[in-house]
Amino acid sequence: MTEIQEVKPTINNEYLEMAFDNCIKCSTCKYSFSDFEQSCPSGEKFLFESFWASGKIRTARGLLLGDLKWTNELKDAIFACPTCGACMDACQAPHADYIVDIIESLRELVVEKIGPAHNQEKLVERTLNPEMWNPYGEKHSDNEQLKKKYNLPDKAEWVYYIGCTSNYRQKSLRDSTLRLLKKVGLDFTLIDEHCCTSPMIRTGQTQYSKDFMTYNVEKIKEAGAKKVVTSCAGCYRTLKKDFEKFGVEYDFEVFHTVELLKNLINSGKIKIKSEYNKTVTYHDPCHLGRHMGLYEIPREAYKSIPGINFVEMRRNRNHAWCCGAGGGVKIGYPDWAVEISENRLLEASETGASVLSSTCPFCKTNLGDANVKYNYNFEVLDLVEIIDQLEIEVNT
Secondary structure: OOOOOOOOOOHHHHHHHHHHHOOOOOHHHHHHOOOOOOOOOHHHOOOHHHHHHHHHHHHHHHHHHHOOOOHHHHHHHHHOOOOOOOOHHHHHOOOOHHHHHHHHHHHHHHHHHEEEEOOOOOHHHHHHHHOOOOOOOOOOOHHHHHHHHHOOOOOOOOOEEHHHHHHOHHHHHHHHHHHHHHHHHEEEEEEOOOOHOOOOOOOOOOOOOHHHHHHHHHHHHHHOEEEEEOOHHHHHHHHHHHHOOOOOOOEEEEEEEHHHHHHHHHHHOEEEEEOOOOEEEOOOOOOOOOOOOOHHHHHHHHHHOOOOOEEEEOHOOOHHHOOOOOOOOOHHHHHHHHHHHHHHHHHHHHHHOOEEEEHHHHHHHHHHHHHHHHOOEEEEHHHHHHHHHEEEOOOO
């Protein structure tokens, strides 16, 4: 990657202007609209109006009009939020679908005026380091060793975009995905990927995002790929939604692994032969569910597994409680992130499931951390890790 140039972020005033006239502080955003369940981890933790979506919008309005001063005391109310999107689902006002965009645009403005939230600056510092290119501070992998291990070509129809969390923290998910893609005969390869910049975008530190996006697009083009698959919900949202927001063009299709699996199963190209005789409950990742609308496809994939006893948690689909890791909360407020996850584990325990599963490595990480801390004794597995354990018949 050539030398990175800092680009002053273009704050999307279209989103911020929505903070002026649409929110009437009706408090609908505080609860799941259908059953009045608690839905906002931030508001329920801090119990002060500024921490709910309506309060953040009011804060944005005050800052833009000059009624509030730019002080560090504002940061917790703005950044202590996993941007899970539950407020978007509950809100009935015209700006409902854009509440997370408003919050992220506000964060960009805060970073520009008074700097990022505590610890979140590390996400950029590490990712800019040419020995890392990832927010975890791990030595960069160009994925060449993985290509050799799995005998992958330099050019292929598909690219598996691993994502930083799978490549540096959830390697079992990465390896399960690689084995599965090989097993089903997919024509795929890997690239020397750099961070998709989802962590930067969620924390308002967007000044380098477009450079990283452009780099990854070029690498995918060099591989000759027309399709990209990722097992990370955050990468999926970034590739499909944020690249467009930042004006980065590409000519390939983007899939999450659950979409690929569903297509392979429905078309009869693969058939799962062995049984998985366990009770499994599914946690909807916010970036896959509320952010991108994928609710039924994962469930169809789970239910296609012979022998599985698939059970739902009380809050599921668009009403699912966040795992607590997103929006920069995992690095900025690590203890609270795990505390949020404990609420999800409690719900999972009510189902009688022994396996808590998701389709996002970030969710898997935080749910796993809470599972250990609070002694819940779940198997915390990704869908791909479950299917990787099973016998698959491939029909060419």
